[in-house]
Amino acid sequence: MKEAAKNKEIPAQYNPSNIETKWYDYWMKENYFHSTPDDREPFTVVIPPPNVTGVLHMGHMLNNTIQDVLVRKARMQGFNACWVPGTDHASIATEAKVVRKLREEGIKKSDLSRDEFMEHAWEWTHKHGGIILEQLKKLGASCDWDRTTFTMDEKYSESVIDTFIDLFNKGKIYRGARMINWDPAAKTALSDEEVIHKEVNSKLYHVRYQVEGTDEYVTIATTRPETILGDTAVCINPNDERYTHLHGKKAIVPLVNREVPIILDDYVDMEFGTGCLKVTPAHDVNDYDLGERHNLETINMMNADGTISEEGELYVGMDRFDVRKQIVKDLDEAGNLVEVEDYQNKVGYSERTDVVIEPRLSLQWWVAMKELSQPALENVMNDNIQFHPAKFKNTYRHWMENVRDWCISRQLWWGHRIPAYYYGEGENDFVVAKSAEEALKLAQEKSGNASLTAADLKQDEDVLDTWFSSWLWPISVFDGFYEKDEVDYYYPTNDLVTAPEIMFFWVARMIIAGYEYRGEMPFKNVYYTGIVRDKQGRKMSKSLGNSPDPLDLIAQYGADGVRMGMLFATPAGNDLPFDEKLCEQGSKFCNKIWNAFRFLTMNMDENETYTPTMVIDEDNLVDRWMLSRINQTIKEVEDDFQNYRLNDALKKVYSLIWDDFCDWYIELAKPNNYGDKFDVAKMNIALGMFEQLMKLLHPFMPFISEEIWQYIDERSNKEALCISEWPSYNEEQVFEDDIALFERIQQMVSSLRNIRAEMGLSPKADIEIQIKSDDAERLNDNYWIIRKLQSVKSLYIASVMEKPKASASALIDKDELYVPLADLIDVDKEKERIQKEITRVEGFLKGVNGKLNNANFVDNAPDAVVQNERNKKRDGEANLEKLKAQLKDFE
Template sequence: MPENKKAEMATAYDSSSVEGKWSQYWEENGFFHEEVNKDKPAFSIVMPPPNVTGALHLGHAMDSTIQDILTRFKRMQGFNTLWVPGTDHAGIATQAKVEGQLAKEGTNRHELGREKFLERVWEWKTQYGGRITQQLRRLGSSCDWERERFTMDEGCSRAVREAFVDLYDKGLIYRGNYIVNWCPHCHTTISDIEVEHNDRDGNLYHLRYPVKHSNESLIVATTRPETMLGDTAVAVHPEDERYQHLIGKTLILPLMNREIPIIADEYVDREFGTGAVKITPAHDPNDFEIGLRHKLPQVIVLDKQAKMNENAGKFQGLDRFEARKAIVEELKTSGVLVKIDAHAHAVGECYRCSTIIEPLVSKQWFVKMEPLAEPAIDVVRDGRLEFVPDRFDKIYLGWMENIRDWCISRQLWWGHRIPVWYCGKCGAEICSKEDPSSCPACGSDQLKQDPDVLDTWFSSGLWPFSTLGWPEKTPELEQFYPTSVLVTGRDIIFFWVARMIFMAMEFKREVPFRKVMIHGLVLDAQGRKMSKSLGNGVDPIEVIEQYGADTLRFMLITGNTPGNDLRFHPERLEATRNFSNKIWNASRYVLLNLEDYQEGPRGELALADRWILTRYAATIENVTKALDNFDLGEAGRLLYEFIWNEFCDWYIELTKPRLYNKENGAARHTAQSVLFEVLEGTLRLLHPFMPFLTEEIWQNFPVQGKSLMIQPWPELPACNDAAAERNMTLLMDAIKAIRNIRAEMKVSPGQKVEIIMLAPDENQRAVLENGKADILKLAGGASVELFESLPEKPSQSASAVLEGVEIYLPLKGLMDLDKEVARIEKEIALAVQDQKTLETKLNNPGFTNKAPAAVVAKERERLEGLLARKAALEERLSELKQV
C-alpha cells in the first residue's frame, strides 16, 4: 500500500491537489510500461503523433482520452499493453517557427546556411518540443513514456531511408515534371489533401480569341485572366455542335500574339461559360492532364514567389493579383474583354497559412500509387481491416480508388532529406541507405545530395511499425504488430490513415492495425469548427485548471456516438463536475461507515442488496460490451446512470437504517459488505474514464495494492436475481409516485403523509409490505396501509396508478385547498387572456403574411406552449376539486 494512503477522505474533492500527485506516482512506478510478455494477449495502440509545434486542443484531448480509456481498460483486463506516444517533426510548421525567430533577429536561413539553420531548429525542438506531451500527461494519458518516439529520431530516420530506397529500387519512386500545389508563402509544395477549398467571391472574365485567317472568334470564360499568357490551346467538347467547324483550326492568343490550336476533349463542360475552355497546362491540374493527352507545350508564366516571369512579356515582375488587374485593363483597351460576370467559386488555400495555392509545373519526387493502392483497398473490402463506424469504409475506398501519384518532395530544410545524390562528374543518380563517399559509376567524390526533404506524411506513414523497431526484427514488433486499433479523427483519413495502410501492406505485408476507430470533431455550441479567426477556441488546459482533467475527459466522450461530431457546451462541464462531486461524497459516506468493517461471510441479503448486486453485474457486462465495441459514449452513460441513479440515489439511502442500527451487527455487516464490493468494483469500471478521481478514492479504501490502475477488471458477481430487480422496481416506482404527488400538490417536504395502497396481487402486496419502512423513510410517509381491495376511493385524496397498484394520499389538513384552488383559477384566467391575444394575432393576415416566417413560427410555438400549460392547470384544478 502506498505511504500516502489516508485514513479519512477530505470533505471536498480538489482536483488540483490530486492530479499532479497521481501522474507522478504512476509514471515513477512504471505502471505505464510493460515489457514484452508472450504469456499474455497483446493490445497495442500508436498515438497519432501531434506536431512538435503544437499545443493541446480539444481534438487532441478527445483523441487521447479515447485511447487512454481503451488502454487502461485492456491493461486491467490483463493484456500485455503498449500505447506508444510520440510527436511529428511537422516540417512546414516547425521551419516557419524558427524562420520567424530569425526574422526578429534580422537574419534568415539562407544567411545562416543549411547546417547552422538545422542546429537552430534542433535547439528549438529541445526547448519547446515537449510542451504538448507534458499537456497530455496532465490529461492523464497513460502512454509508455519510456518508449516515446519522434519522427526524426534515429530509429524512425533509419526506417525512412529503408522505405525510400526500397520503393526507389522497385521503381515506385520517380522524379519528374508534374503539376503540384505550390504555396508562395511557405515556399514548398503541399499535397492535394493539404489544400483547403473555400468559396470566394470572384469574377468570370469572357475573352475573345480571334481565329487565324478568319473573321470568326472564339469566346472563352476564365476566373484567372493572368494565366492566359501561358495558354497553349483552347478546348471544346467533341460533340458540341457550335464548335465542330472550328476543331483543328488555330487561334491567335491575345496580348502574346502566339498561335494556339483549337482541340476537342471530353473533359470540357458544355454548360459552363461559353463551352470553350482556355488550356494552361503549366498552371491548372486539369489543363495539365489535357495537355499530356494532346501533347501540348507547357508555358510557365509564374515563378515560385507567385510573380509573373520572363514568359509573361511586359507583365514580368508583377505579383499575380497585380498582373490580373493590369491584364484586364489591357484586355479592355484592346477590345478582347467581352464582359465580366460576378462568380463565386472554390479557391484552393494552404492548410497552414491560408495563402491561395498556385498550381505550378515543377520537378518533384513522386510515389506511384496505383500498385500500392490495390492491396490497401483489398484489406478493407475483405474485412481484414475494419473502420468503426463502418460507414467510413466508403469514404476511404472512394479516395483510394481514385488516388493520384503522391508528391513526396518538399522544398524545405527541416525534415528527412531525400537520400539521393548526383554525381558532378558523370551525372549518375545514386539512391542509398548510407551516405555514399564516391560515385559507384565513375569513382568521383563530387557528390551533391538532393536539397529537398520528404513530405512529413512519408515518415508518419511508417509510424505503426517504425516505432516498434522496424526494419529490425525486434521483440516489440513481433509481439505488438499489427497494432490493435488506431484512434483518429475523421479529418485525417486521407492524410494519414490511408498512407499507413498502403505502407504497411508494402513493407510488412500485413495491416498496420485491426480496426480504425474514427471519432468526429469537437465543434463549438453553434456547430462551427473551432478556429483562431472565429475566436471560438477552447484551451483544454484552462478547462483542466478550472474543472479538472476527469471532468473534461468524461464530458468529451459522453453524449456522443462513434464517428459523430461533438458540440462543446460549457454547461456540460458543470454537470460532469457535479457527477464527480456526487461520486466523491458518496464514497466519503461509505468510507465513514466502513471504519469497523472486517471482511467475512455475509448474512442474509436484503431485497436492496440482491437488486444492487444484480444491477452491478448488468453494468459490468454492458460497460464491458460497449468498450469492446468502441462505444465509449454508451459505456459512460451506463456508468453515470448506475452510479448516480441506482447506487447513490437509491441503494445508499436504502442501507442507512441498517448502517445506523449498530445493535443488529449482522445486518450492518451485510450492508457494509455489499456497499464495499459494489463501490470498489464500480471505481474499477470508472477508472479508465476518470483515473484521478477514482485513484484518489480507492487509495483511501481498506484495500491492498499499489494502484487502482493495475487492479483487475471487475468480474461478474454470482448474483443475478431477476425477481429482485422486478420487486425493487415496484418499490421504487411506488416511492417515486408518492414523491411526484407531493410535489404536484405542493405538500411541504417536512409534512408526513398517510399512504394508502391498493394491491390486488399477493406478490406485489408482499413486496410493498416488506418495504414499508423504506416507503415511510424515502417518501415522507406517516403511515402505510395496504389493501387487497377498496370499496371506494379514499375521500379528499390525490392518486397515482402503477401497473397493478393504486396509490392514494389523503391531503386534508396538509394544504389550504381553497387558497390553492383560487391561485390555480387565477393562473388559468391569465392563460385564457394570453391565449385570446395570441389567437387574434395569428388569425390576422396582416401579421401572418407580412411578418418574417421565423417570427410567425415563434408565436405559434408560444401558443402551443400556452395551451399545454392551461390544460395541465385545468387537470390539476379538477383533481383538487375532487379532494
C-alpha cells in the same frame, strides 16, 4: 479500512490539482505504464503523433482522452497494455517556424547553408519539441513514455530511407514531371490531400481573343486572368457547329500577342460558358492533359514564390494577385475585356500555410499507388479492419478506388532527405542509395565510368513528405524493420483513434504500408473522433479565438472534470458541440463522489475495523437491487466498449454512481437516527460496492477513482487501481424480480414527492398511504424503504380497494397509490383550485378547436404548425380528463 481513512479526516473539499500530481507521479514512479513483451495478450495503441513543435489543443484533448480510456480499461482487464507516444517532425510547419524565428533575428534562410539551417532547426526542436507530450501527462495519459518516438530519430529515419530505396527498386517510386499543387508561401509541392478547397466569392473575367488574320474574336471566361501569360492554345469542341469555321486556325493571346493554335477536343463542354477554353498547360491539371494530347508548348509563367517569371514576358517579378488586378485594367484598356461578373467557386488552399495553391508543372518524386493500395481497400471493405462508425467506409472506398499517385518530394530542408544522387545532366543520370559511398559505386556501374568521384555526385535537395515517414509509424515505433521480437509481439496494434480528416493522409497509407511490409493490417479498429466545435458550430481554432486553453480548463475543473466533459458530448464520428458547462458538470460529479465517500467515512466507528465486501445481505432488497444494477451496468458498459460508444458507457457509469448509489443506496443504508454510526456489515458492503464503482469509473476519471480506491482499504505499496482487476459481469448476481420491485418502490417514492409538491405539503408532514396491489406481501416486507424516505404514519395494502375520497393518486405499473388528503389540506380550496384550472383548460381548448375547425387554417398553415395545434388539443384533453377525475374525488 486503512488507517489513513479511519483516523485522519478526509478533506472537506476535493482538490484535483494536488491529487492529480500525486497520483501521476506515483504511477510513473512505479512504472505502471511501461510494457515489455511477456506471456500476456498485448493491447497496443500508437498515438497519432502531434507536430513536434505543437501545443495541446482541444482536438488533442478529445483524441487522447479516448485513447487513454481504451488503454486503461485494457490494462485493468489483464492485457499487456502498450500505448506508444511520440511526435512528428512536421516538415512544412516546423521549417516555417524556424524561418520565422531566423527572420526575427535578421537572418535569411537563403544566407545559410543547408547544414547551418539544420543546426537552427534542431536547436528549435530540442527547445520546443515534446512540450505537448508533457502537457498530455496533465490530462492523465497513461503512455509508455520510455517508448517515446520522434520521426527524425536515427533508427526511425533509417527505416524511412530504406523504405524509399525498397519501393524505388521495386519500381513503385519514380521521378517525373507532372502537375502538382504548389504552395507559394512554403515554396514546396503538396499532395492532393494537403489541399483544402474552400467556397469563395470570385470574379469571372470574360476576355476576347482575336482569330489570326480576321476581325473575329472568341470570348473565353477565366477566374485567373494572370495565367493568360502562359496560354499556348484555345480549345473548342469538334462537334460545336458555332466554331466549325475556326478549325485549323490560330488565335492571338491578348497583351502578349502570342499566336497559338485553336485545337479540337471533346473535353470542352459546349454548354458551359462560350464553349471556348484557354489552355495553360503549365498551370492547370486539365490543361496539362490537353497539352500532352496535343503536343502543346508549356510556358511556366510563375516563379516558386508566386511572382511572374521571365517566361511570362509581362509583369515580371510582380505578385500573382497584384498582376490579376493590373492585367484586368490592361485588358480593358486594350479592348479585350468583355465583362466581369461575380462568381462563386472552390479554390484550393494549402492545409499548412492557408495560401491559395498554384497548379504547377514540376519534376517530383512519386509513389505509384494503384497496385499498392489494393490490399488496403479490400481489407477495410471486408471488415478485417473495422471503422467506427462504419459510415466512413464509403468515403474511404471512394478515395481508394480513385487513388492517384502520391507526390512525396518537398522542396524543404527540414526532414528526411531523398536518397537520390545525380552524376550527370541526363534525365536518368541518378542512382538511389543509402549512403554517398554506396551511391558512388552504383553511379560508376550505371554510367560505366569508373573515374567518377564523390565530388561528381550531388544529392537531391528535396526532403520526403512528412506522411512518408508517419505511414510507417505502427511498424517503426517497434523498430520493426530491423528487430522482430517487439514488432512480432505488439503488431498488429489494436485501436487507432484519429480524426476523419486524416483518413487519407495517414490512416489509408498506414494500412498500405502494413500490408506491403508486414503482410497484415496495422490495426484492427479505427475509431474516428468528431471535430470539437463551439456553441455556434464553428471549429475551434486559435485564429478564431474560440478555443479555450486546455491547460486552463484542467486548472479550473481538474483533469477528470475535463475528461468527462469531453466524453459526455462526443459519439464516435460526430462533432462535439463543446460547452465549458460540460467540464463544470464533470467537476460537480467529482465533488458528488467525494462527498458521498466522505459521508461514509464520517459515519465509521473508530473502534471498528472495516473490510470491503461484495457479499451482500441476501434478505435485503436494496443490496440485491444495487448488486444487480452494478452487474447490469458492467454488461452494458462492456457492450458499449465493444461498439466504441464510450460516451454511452460513461453516461451509464455516471448514472449508476450519482443516481443509484449516491441518491438511493447510501440514503437507504445510512443509520435511521442522526449521529448513529453505520452498521459494520452495511458499511463493509457499501465500501465493497464503492470499490467496484471506482473500478468502473477509473478509465474515464482516473485520478479521483485512484484516490478513493486507495482510501477504501489497506493497500500494499505496489497496489494501484490502475492495475487492479476490471469488474466482471456475473449473471447470477442480477435479480430481475428484485430490480422490478425496487423500481416500483422508487416510482412510489417519486410519486409521493410529486404529490407533496402539487398539494403544497411539507416533506416532513406525516401522510397516510394506501396501495392497491396483488404484491402486498413483498411491498409490506419492504415498506421500510418508503418509510425511510418519506414521512409516513400508516400504510394499508390490499388487492381490492376503492379509491378514497379526497385523495391524490398515482399509477405505478399495475399498482395504484393513494394519499388521503382530507386531514392535510383545505378540501374546499382545493376543489376551487381544480375548478379554476378546468375552466382555464376548457378555454384553452376552445381556442385550439377554433383553429382546427377552420378549414382555411388547416389547409394553408404549414404542416408543423397544424400538427402542433393537434398536439395541444391532445394534451389539453388529457389534462382536462385528469382534472375532472380529481374534482370528482373531492365531491
